[in-house]
């Protein structure tokens with residue numbers, strides 16, 4: 047036992063060493079080692095001037111001390127160079143005061159200036175407009191004054207600009223319309239005035255625009271032929287007037303529209319109901335009149351809606367009224383139908399007898415008699431009774447046919463989700479081509495992460511693991527958000543065209559038990575990076591084996607993981623028609639609520655055939671490979687089921703299948719013990735503590751797992767059957783599964 051442990055430890059160390067060597071030779075970030083070129087004289091002088099005009103109470107710039115030799119070697123804090131040119135200045139959260147020197151315009155190679163969260167005063171130097179390589183400008187959370195230099199419009203590569211939360215005045219320069227690569231614009235929380243420049247509406251790369259909390263006036267320019275990539279339009283807390291343009295409805299990528307606290311008037315355009323991706327719509331505190339368009343009932347994923355404090359009238363569309371409470375509608379004197387006290391009455395208010403009516407598209411000008419009222423009330427009562435009966439029947443039916451129903455349920459919903467994700471990313475409009483180093487290409491899929499290619503390449507990266515396909519890093523972006531980045535081995539990936547067509551399919555797969563891919567990046571030299579959600583709890587393998595037995599993992603948690611895995615695999619097999627081929631406990635990740643998220647699925651589609659047989663071999667070495675794969679070269683649903691069975695055994699025994707027990711693998715070991723008698727020895731001692739309550743569940747799960755690892759593929763069940771049985775073994779998981787599920791709908795992507 048100790049021998050095995052030692053061996054294990056040795057392998058671990060060896061593995062870490064390999065990773066370290068890989069990191070030294072293959073860095074993912076742009077923090078390349080010094081290329082040996084000393085900083086140029088003009089850059090050195092500019093840096094000196096830069097330091098001189100700043101006040102550095104905490105002494106961070108003390109490292110900028112020698113005659114410039116160290117400036118590019120990594121010795122100067124916050125400086126990165128290439129060929130003697132400063133390309134990045136990154137000094138956020140350093141307590142810096144003073145001003146930004148005008149001589150910054152001398153740093154001809156500068157791509158990124160990041161000085162956010164300091165106390166810098168003075169104005170933004172107009173010489174920044176001389177920097178033809180500038181891509182990112184992060185000056186938010188400072189005390190900058192003066193106006194935004196219009197010269198910035200002549201930085202042809204500008205991608206991301208954040209001046210938010212300063213004291214800037216003046217107008218937004220019309221010249222921004224020239225920044226055709228601009229992807230991110232945050233000018234919120236300043237004192238900018240004037241109107242929104244018409245030229246901004248031609249920016250077809252822009253995905254995020256926030257101008258909230260300023261003093262902007264005038265109206266929103268027409269949005270025809272522009273802003274096709276825009277996802278967030280945030281203009282609240284200004285003095286904007288005029289009507290909301292109907293052309294807003296053409297911006298189909300929009301997720302968020304916030305126009306509250308302005309002076310918009312006129313009707314709400316019904317075209318907004320066409321933006322099927324819309325999640326947040328805030329029109330509160332304006333002077334809008336007319337009705338809420340019925341088309342808004344088509345906004346199926348809307349999770350925030352507010353039209354309170356306007357001058358709206360008429361009935362609230364039915365679905366909106368059901369989904370949102372009265373705080374979304376109050377302050378519109380003539381609006382009705384959103385709460386019991388605001389029922390829409392037929393227009394005879396003087397009579398004082400408001401009878402409830404159906405959504406009143408048609409308005410009868412007819413007084414209601416007592417008879418009518420009685421009839422209506424009776425009708426309503428009947429409808430209510432029928433509804434209640436239906437619900438009761440439905441519940442009964444559901445309880446009986448638990449598992450089948452549940453599967454249909456999951457599949458249908460995920461289907462909708464993936465259709466949505468698909469819609470969110472049209473092949474051209476959704477792509478954000480970031481003009482990276484030399485034509486690198488970054489493509490985002492639906493999701494909360496927003497970053498440019500440079501942000502990604504400059505993220506601090508930490509190696510998490512390595513597989514046949516490549517290395518996984520934990521990347522921390524500058525805004526603090528985290529992502530898992532997989533750098534694929536270039537030599538074993540398919541050519542770019544095939545790669546892109548396959549990856550765009552994988553990037554749209556969304557299921558709560560499958561790890562979502564958020565973006566991919568193709569570097570100019572053939573580098574391929576995949577960006578996924580980062581899972582802070584790590585893999586199931588480390589969850590089970592990295593801690594000693596003193597950390598308890600209860601049966602409910604393990605069963606929840608098992609059922610989650612089965613749901614994810616079922617979705618892959620039956621909905622996406624994808625074979626995983628490399629399912630191991632290291633490829634099952636856990637979210638913050640310890641729900642299973644299967645990773646690495648479908649990656650084989652991105653790889654050459656040779657690479658894939660290699661992976662099959664590795665999985666075999668780790669004990670997850672179905673025996674028939676030694677002859678067969680291709681994985682199939684039954685080999686996936688075998689791997690799933692091994693993980694179920696792993697959950698029950700808490701033993702890593704990679705380590706042989708008495709010379710046999712985990713399935714054989716378990717089978718040999720079970721054969722003698724139904725012994726409890728196979729189970730993790732932890733599970734035995736409350737075996738009185740769980741005993742049957744453990745045994746039945748064990749039987750199921752052994753069924754999955756049957757040497758004969760045809761004897762193994764399909765995933766659908768596995769899920770059904772798991773849900774029968776521990777049915778209460780179903781209901782908790784549903785409720786946690788439903789809670790997740792508004793926030794799910």
Ligand SMILES: *[C@@H]1O[C@H](CO)[C@@H](O)[C@H](O)[C@H]1NC(C)=O
Nearest residue numbers: 108109110111112113116121
């Ligand atoms: C410059 O600063 C670094 C770090 O504070 C220090 O290690 C180094 O000795 C200094 N060099 C000179 C020439 O003062």
Ligand SMILES: *[C@@H]1O[C@H](CO)[C@@H](O)[C@H](O)[C@H]1NC(C)=O
Nearest residue numbers: 186187210211232234235256
């Ligand atoms: C834009 O800037 C404001 C103020 O700094 C900030 O609160 C907001 O989160 C920023 N928007 C995004 C999406 O980063």
Ligand SMILES: *[C@@H]1O[C@H](CO)[C@@H](O)[C@H](O)[C@H]1NC(C)=O
Nearest residue numbers: 309310311312333334335357
């Ligand atoms: C609100 O809009 C109406 C026209 O719809 C206009 O007559 C009125 O002056 C506006 N009120 C304010 C406070 O802007």
Ligand SMILES: *[C@@H]1O[C@H](CO)[C@@H](O)[C@H](O)[C@H]1NC(C)=O
Nearest residue numbers: 333334335336356357358359
């Ligand atoms: C509200 O809208 C009506 C027209 O629907 C208009 O006559 C009235 O002036 C508006 N009230 C305010 C306070 O703007």
Ligand SMILES: *[C@@H]1O[C@H](CO)[C@@H](O)[C@H](O)[C@H]1NC(C)=O
Nearest residue numbers: 349350369370371372373374
């Ligand atoms: C209405 O909904 C919002 C958000 O959904 C919630 O914060 C608020 O408490 C609710 N208000 C009432 C009166 O139910």
Ligand SMILES: *[C@@H]1O[C@H](CO)[C@@H](O)[C@H](O)[C@H]1NC(C)=O
Nearest residue numbers: 330331351352354355373374
């Ligand atoms: C809607 O906006 C009003 C005014 O800003 C606010 O008081 C209310 O809480 C908001 N309701 C919701 C659901 O956000």
